[in-house]
Each structure stands twice: as C-alpha cells, then as structure tokens.
Amino acid sequence: MNFELTEERQMLQDTLRRFLADKYDVPTRNAILDSDSGMSAEIWAQLAELGIQGALFDEELGGFGGAGFDIAVVFEELGRAGVVEPVSETCLLGGGLIAALGTEAQKGLLESVIDGSTKIALAHSEPRSRYDLSRVETQYEDGKITGHKSMAMGAPNADFVIISARESGGNDDQNGISLFLVPASDLDMRTTPVMGGGVAADIYLDGLSVDDTMRLGSKGVAFPHLETVYAKAITAICAQTLGGMETATKLTIDYLQTRKQFGKPIGTFQALQHRLSDMLIELEQVRSAVIGAAGYLDADTYLRDRYVSAAKNLVGRAARLIAEEAIQMHGGIAMTQEYELAHIAKRVVMADHMFGDTDHHLERFIALSSV
Amino acid sequence: MDLNYTDEESAFQIEVRNFLAEKLPKQMSEKVRLGGDLTKAEMDEWHSILNDKGWLAQNWPKAFGGAEWDAVQRHIYEEEAALANAPRIIPFGLSMLAPVLQKFGSQEQCDHWLPRILSGEDWWCQGYSEPGAGSDLASLKTRAVREGDHYIVNGQKTWTTLGQHANMIFCLVRTDVDVKQQEGISFLLIDMNTPGIEVRPIVLLDGGAEVNEVWFTDVKVPVANLVGEENMGWTYAKYLLTHERTNIAGVGFSNAGLQAVKRIAKSELSAGKPLIENPHFAGRIAQVEIDLMAMSLSNLRIVSQAAKGGAPGLEASMLKVKGSIIRQEINDLARRAVGPYALPFASEAIEGANEAPFGPEYAAPVAAEYFNNRKLSIFGGSNEVQRQIIAKTTLGAMR
Numbered sequence: 001m002n003f004e005l006t007e008e009r010q011m012l013q014d015t016l017r018r019f020l021a022d023k024y025d026v027p028t029r030n031a032i033l034d035s036d037s038g039m040s041a042e043i044w045a046q047l048a049e050l051g052i053q054g055a056l057f058d059e060e061l062g063g064f065g066g067a068g069f070d071i072a073v074v075f076e077e078l079g080r081a082g083v084v085e086p087v088s089e090t091c092l093l094g095g096g097l098i099a100a101l102g103t104e105a106q107k108g109l110l111e112s113v114i115d116g117s118t119k120i121a122l123a124h125s126e127p128r129s130r131y132d133l134s135r136v137e138t139q140y141e142d143g144k145i146t147g148h149k150s151m152a153m154g155a156p157n158a159d160f161v162i163i164s165a166r167e168s169g170g171n172d173d174q175n176g177i178s179l180f181l182v183p184a185s186d187l188d189m190r191t192t193p194v195m196g197g198g199v200a201a202d203i204y205l206d207g208l209s210v211d212d213t214m215r216l217g218s219k220g221v222a223f224p225h226l227e228t229v230y231a232k233a234i235t236a237i238c239a240q241t242l243g244g245m246e247t248a249t250k251l252t253i254d255y256l257q258t259r260k261q262f263g264k265p266i267g268t269f270q271a272l273q274h275r276l277s278d279m280l281i282e283l284e285q286v287r288s289a290v291i292g293a294a295g296y297l298d299a300d301t302y303l304r305d306r307y308v309s310a311a312k313n314l315v316g317r318a319a320r321l322i323a324e325e326a327i328q329m330h331g332g333i334a335m336t337q338e339y340e341l342a343h344i345a346k347r348v349v350m351a352d353h354m355f356g357d358t359d360h361h362l363e364r365f366i367a368l369s370s371v
Numbered sequence: 372m373d374l375n376y377t378d379e380e381s382a383f384q385i386e387v388r389n390f391l392a393e394k395l396p397k398q399m400s401e402k403v404r405l406g407g408d409l410t411k412a413e414m415d416e417w418h419s420i421l422n423d424k425g426w427l428a429q430n431w432p433k434a435f436g437g438a439e440w441d442a443v444q445r446h447i448y449e450e451e452a453a454l455a456n457a458p459r460i461i462p463f464g465l466s467m468l469a470p471v472l473q474k475f476g477s478q479e480q481c482d483h484w485l486p487r488i489l490s491g492e493d494w495w496c497q498g499y500s501e502p503g504a505g506s507d508l509a510s511l512k513t514r515a516v517r518e519g520d521h522y523i524v525n526g527q528k529t530w531t532t533l534g535q536h537a538n539m540i541f542c543l544v545r546t547d548v549d550v551k552q553q554e555g556i557s558f559l560l561i562d563m564n565t566p567g568i569e570v571r572p573i574v575l576l577d578g579g580a581e582v583n584e585v586w587f588t589d590v591k592v593p594v595a596n597l598v599g600e601e602n603m604g605w606t607y608a609k610y611l612l613t614h615e616r617t618n619i620a621g622v623g624f625s626n627a628g629l630q631a632v633k634r635i636a637k638s639e640l641s642a643g644k645p646l647i648e649n650p651h652f653a654g655r656i657a658q659v660e661i662d663l664m665a666m667s668l669s670n671l672r673i674v675s676q677a678a679k680g681g682a683p684g685l686e687a688s689m690l691k692v693k694g695s696i697i698r699q700e701i702n703d704l705a706r707r708a709v710g711p712y713a714l715p716f717a718s719e720a721i722e723g724a725n726e727a728p729f730g731p732e733y734a735a736p737v738a739a740e741y742f743n744n745r746k747l748s749i750f751g752g753s754n755e756v757q758r759q760i761i762a763k764t765t766l767g768a769m770r
C-alpha cells in the first residue's frame with residue numbers, strides 16, 4: 001500500500017489547480033453560468049492544451065492516464081474551482097464507451113476528443129428509469145429508434161450523442177441494450193440549464209433512423225460497459241464533490257475568521273467551532289471514500305462496485321451536511337447568487353441527483369453485501 | 372497511490388494469520404468472541420505469547436526491542452487479530468508509558484523499566500484524571516513536594532483503568548503551584564505497593580469494575596522516578612497523547628464489532644426472516660460499514676503520514692471523534708439486534724461463573740458493552756475537547 005501521488009499526478013494536480021485559480025475565477029464562472037451555451041469554448045480548448053482530456057484516456061488510445069487516480073486528481077481540481085464544462089460526459093461516459101466498444105473507425109473520434117475539438121454526451125436515462133441502469137424502454141427496431149431520453153447531461157453542446165435502446169428483452173433486462181453513436185444535429189432536443197451548472201436535454205426519438213455504422217459494439221451487450229463507465233463517472237463526481245466541499249469549507253473558515261458580530265469574529269463562538277470541526281471530519285471521510293473508489297476502479301467488479309457505491313453514499317451524505325452548514329454559518333451572504341459559495345453549494349448538493357443518489361447506492365451496497 | 376498490498380505485505384498478512392491460528396488459545400478467542408472479560412492471567416498469557424514472537428511492542432523502535440511495524444503492518448495485524456478474536460493488547464505500559472520513556476527518560480530508566488514491560492513483570496496503569504480535572508486536565512491538584520531524595524505525594528486520581536491489576540502507576544503531579552497551570556506539572560513513576568496508596572474500585576453502569584479511584588496519602592516516591600525534568604510533565608503528557616492516538620480510531624475493534632452484529636442479525640428473526648434482511652436494519656448496518664471503510668483508509672493514510680514525520684495532532688482528533696461515533700453506533704446496532712434478550716443484567720455471567728447465559732450466548736454482553744462504550748467519546752479528551760482542538764488548529768488566533 002502507498003498513499004502518495006506519483007510525481008506525474010502531482011504535476012497534473014499542480015498545473016490544473018494553478019490554471020483554474022488563474023483562469024476560472026468567480027466572475028468568469030458566473031459569466032459562463034449566465035451564458036446560453038452554459039460552457040466556455042475557450043476554457044475547453046485550454047483544458048485540452050493542458051492535456052486534461054488526455055489524462056482521462058490510456059496511452060493505447062492516445063492519452064496518458066485513464067486510471068482511477070488520474071480521474072480522482074483531475075475531478076477534485078475541477079470541483080474545487082466549480083468547473084461546469086462537460087469533461088465527464090465527453091471523456092468518461094462518451095469517450096469511455098467508444099473506447100470500450102467502438103470500431104477502429106469510431107475510435108478515430110477519440111483523437112479529436114483528446115485535442116478538444118469534439119464533445120460527446122450519453123443519453124441513457126429515461127423518465128421512468130430513475131437511477132436503474134438496466135431500465136431502457138426506448139426501442140430499436142428495423143433501423144429506427146423510438147423513445148424518450150431524459151436529462152442527458154452535456155447533450156446540447158455535444159457533437160455526438162450516444163443513445164441507448166433496447167433490441168430485446170423486457171424493460172428491466174440487462175441483456176438486450178444497444179448503443180448508437182448519433183450526430184447531435186440529427187436529434188430533437190429540448191434543453192435546460194442545470195441547477196449547479198451545465199446544460200442538459202430531453203431527447204425525443206420518434207422513429208429516428210440510424211444505420212449500422214452508428215452502432216457502438218455488438219447487439220444488446222452494452223450493459224456491463226455502461227456499468228464500467230458509470231463506475232468511472234461516479235468516482236469522478238465524488239472527487240469533484242470533494243473538491244467542491246474543500247472550497248465550501250475553506251470559504252467557511254475564512255468567513256468565521258473575519259466576520260464580526262457581537263464585537264468579535266464569529267469563529268470565536270464554540271457553537272460554530274464544533275460544527276466546523278464536524279465539517280472537517282466529514283471531509284476527511286470523503287477524501288478516503290474517493291481514494292477507495294479510485295483505488296479499486298480497476299479491481300474485480302465486486303470490489304469496484306462495493307467501493308464505488310460506498311463512496312457515492314458517503315459523499316452524498318457529507319455533501320448535504322457541508323453545503324447546509326456552510327450556508328448556515330455564512331448567513332445571508334450565502335443566499336446570494338453571485339457569492340462564490342452559492343454555486344459550489346448547489347453543485348455539491350445536486351451531484352446526489354446524478355448516477356444514483358445516497359439511498360440508491362445504500363441499497364446497492366446492501367445488495368452487494370448479501371452476495 | 373496503490374491500495375493493494377505489496378508482496379511483502381501479503382506475506383506478512385499470511386504470517387500473522389498463521390501465527391494467530393497456531394498460537395491463540397481457543398478458549399481465549401472464544402471468550403473474546405462472546406464479549407467476556409479476560410482475567411489478568413489471561414491477559415498476561417496473551418502478552419507473553421506475543422512477546423515470544425517479538426510482536427508485543429509493535430510500535431517500539433527495534434533498538435528498544437520493539438517490532439517497529441509501519442502503519443500498514445499494524446493495520447494488517449489489527450484486521451487479522453479482529454478476525455481471529457484475539458484479545459486486545461493492554462496499552463498502558465506498551466503504548467503510553469514506553470514512548471515517553473524512550474523519548475524523555477534517562478538511559479537507566481529505559482534499561483530498567485522497558486524490559487519489565489515486555490516481560491509482564493510490571494503492570495502499569497495511568498494516573499491522569501482527577502475528580503476535578505477531566506477535560507481540563509491541566510488543572511490537576513495531586514501534589515508532589517520534594518523532600519531530599521523523595522517526593523511526598525498527596526491527592527487522588529480517578530478512572531484508573533485496570534488499576535486493580537497494576538503494580539506501577541505513571542502519574543501527572545503538581546510540583547509547582549506558583550506558575551501557569553501547565554508549567555507546574557511533573558511526570559512521576561510510582562510503585563503501587565508504597566504505603567499510603569489505596570485503590571478503590573468504581574462499579575460502572577454496566578456492572579463492570581474495570582476502573583478505580585487511587586488515593587495517595589503521604590506517599591514517598593524516590594526522585595529517581597521522575598521522568599525527564601521537573602515541571603515539564605505537561606509536554607510529556609501531550610507527547611503521550613499523540614502516541615496513544617496511533618490506534619485511536621479503534622478500526623480493529625469496529626471491524627470485529629461489525630462482524631458480530633452481522634452474525635447476530637443472521638441468527639435473529641424479524642417477521643420470520645433473518646434480521647439482516649430487514650431493509651431498515653440492513654440500511655443501518657450498511658451505512659456504518661461504509662463509514663468504517665472510509666475511516667479505515669483515513670487511519671492508514673494518516674498513520675502512514677505520521678510515520679514519515681507529518682504532525683498527527685489535528686488528524687488524530689478527527690480519528691478519535693469519528694472512530695468513537697462509529698464504534699458506538701455498532702454497539703447500538705448489536706444491542707438492538709438481540710431484541711428482548713438484551714434486557715438481562717448479566718455482567719456476572721460473562722465474568723466466567725459457570726452459569727449459563729440467559730438467552731442466546733451472543734446476547735449476554737451487548738447491552739453492557741453499549742453502556743460501557745459510552746466512555747469512548749468521554750475519555751482520552753472528550754469529543755468536545757477534540758472538536759475544540761480541530762477548530763482552534765484550523766482557525767488559529769482571531770482578533
């Protein structure tokens with residue numbers, strides 16, 4: 001066992017942290033949040049120049065990373081700065097599925113993902129699937145897809161969208177789910193900004209024609225690959241939420257030290273000191289949970305899923321505590337949209353609504369424990 | 372980072388497992404599994420088995436006859452010991468006093484006292500708390516006045532764990548009353564058989580008598596038993612606390628406790644099905660298990676860092692708070708799991724009298740353990756004191 005970052009990852013962390021501190025300040029981020037696209041093309045290109053997208057792919061695919069701790073390092077920093085650009089959607093979900101299932105021709109797309117010229121999204125969830133990964137009602141039949149995909153994160157800005165559709169089996173069967181890589185311009189989307197940053201779309205598929213060149217992988221075998229990219233995306237969002245909680249805690253510490261009421265800094269009050277301590281204790285738990293998820297991401301699926309679900313559950317609980325306590329201890333200022341904490345608090349709380357919430361992953365952990 | 376064991380670590384794990392399978396006496400592990408209290412003879416026996424293997428003083432430097440294990444080795448031992456239901460190692464001499472002697476004691480003191488800790492010749496207890504000095508330890512009043520080659524000690528210590536077995540006590544005593552509280556404290560080693568010492572048991576709410584009051588009336592202590600310098604005791608006490616804390620999270624205890632809860636919940640029925648399948652109960656088990664998995668990694672991370680010279684102060688306080696909350700939650704789950712058979716007040720039956728337990732044997736100790744372990748968030752600096760340390764370290768001086 002070893003708990004030190006490698007020199008390469010330490011450099012990646014330092015570089016990304018410096019870049020974001022410099023280029024992704026609060027006014028910049030607030031402007032991005034207010035923009036129509038909900039992201040910055042300039043930042044996206046600069047991230048690619050720094051090699052951030054590349055750090056999420058292994059060398060065979062033209063990247064220089066792709067392991068659990070690469071994901072953890074990158075997303076902790078993105079989370080610390082509250083970055084809303086669709087890195088996970090493009091690289092871990094979209095890119096991850098293409099890497100796992102794509103033909104050589106389809107994998108060619110990854111080069112442009114790594115250099116920042118292509119963005120990808122995954123449209124898998126449906127209005128009635130909630131967090132159940134195998135529930136797919138959308139049907140593929142005779143070259144046409146029919147159904148309704150919900151809250152596809154990053155889809156409005158994507159060049160390609162991966163759509164899941166059922167070719168066989170019942171609505172909840174793991175077997176029978178296929179994926180199709182479709183140009184985003186072919187899709188009928190309704191887009192919405194997302195609480196906590198980013199944009200998403202509901203996608204209406206009314207007999208959308210797809211040809212066999214768009215098929216990603218063989219017929220009906222997508223499920224285990226969806227599980228794998230979800231494990232990565234969950235690790236990423238846990239690390240991102242850790243970064244966000246670190247910022248929320250730091251802002252709270254600064255505020256307790258400087259805000260004066262009753263003639264002294266409010267940080268001198270024991271009632272607040274003990275609550276700050278509880279935030280710090282939970283933050284330490286979160287850090288370990290993220291390390292656990294990242295460290296077992298490439299282990300067998302039992303160990304991987306156990307640590308991934310444990311992390312998502314623990315992070316979800318801690319995120320709520322830290323966001324709520326940070327807001328409470330700041331008082332009124334934290335209720336304003338332009339103050340830095342507002343965005344961070346929204347982002348860490350709303351992460352619980354992606355890839356399965358606290359309760360979902362507690363149930364999954366129990367199911368795994370009884371195996 | 373790498374969460375996998377190296378080849379050496381895996382080999383060590385097998386060595387520990389084999390050792391425990393071979394050397395841990397069956398009746399001892401059975402007693403531990405059922406939550407019974409070990410006798411002094413049993414505790415001495417287990418220490419002696421470990422000492423023969425060179426594994427008793429796990430954190431001592433090799434120069435003092437220790438095993439000098441790193442954080443991962445200690446973690447492996449704790450995990451295996453918990454799985455095998457091995458008794459705990461009694462910490463007072465080994466991990467509280469010894470590090471202080473090794474750091475601040477004289478050569479003569481090390482040469483004399485350390486081998487006697489290993490051999491079991493001395494059983495140490497800790498004389499810190501007093502009726503008026505708990506969380507505010509520096510306000511302690513037990514007085515030591517120098518007269519020639521001796522100190523004359525008067526006062527009272529309390530909550531002295533296993534003091535009934537001890538022949539030696541290390542004490543914090545006041546040697547100067549005219550200075551700031553922290554600057555008038557000394558660290559004294561006192562023979563429990565000296566005239567003027569009286570040990571009185573305190574019966575706790577669980578029916579057990581593991582703690583005591585120790586009274587000192589004109590007790591003569593040789594000056595040679597002063598550790599380090601006079602009036603520097605507070606510094607040594609703080610050093611002791613950081614060492615005491617390498618196992619402060621109690622990960623091994625929690626792992627063993629969680630396994631016990633799962634075993635019980637598989638046997639107990641709820642609505643005709645094993646309790647462990649009850650979604651509400653399963654949810655509580657899962658949540659504490661998730662917390663424990665994370666804390667176990669925190670513990671490894673922090674202790675690894677500390678071994679490389681990182682300061683464990685703030686992090687140790689975090690582990691203390693989280694570790695005690697997790698252990699107490701597990702105790703609560705065990706109590707709930709056994710249902711009505713948690714009710715019999717059975718402390719004597721556990722003690723080893725041959726009387727059959729009332730209800731299933733696993734039920735007998737759980738309620739008592741729940742009440743006994745309320746101590747975890749009180750002793751060694753209450754969780755409120757720990758939160759104070761965390762906040763003050765983080766916020767610094769504010770004006």
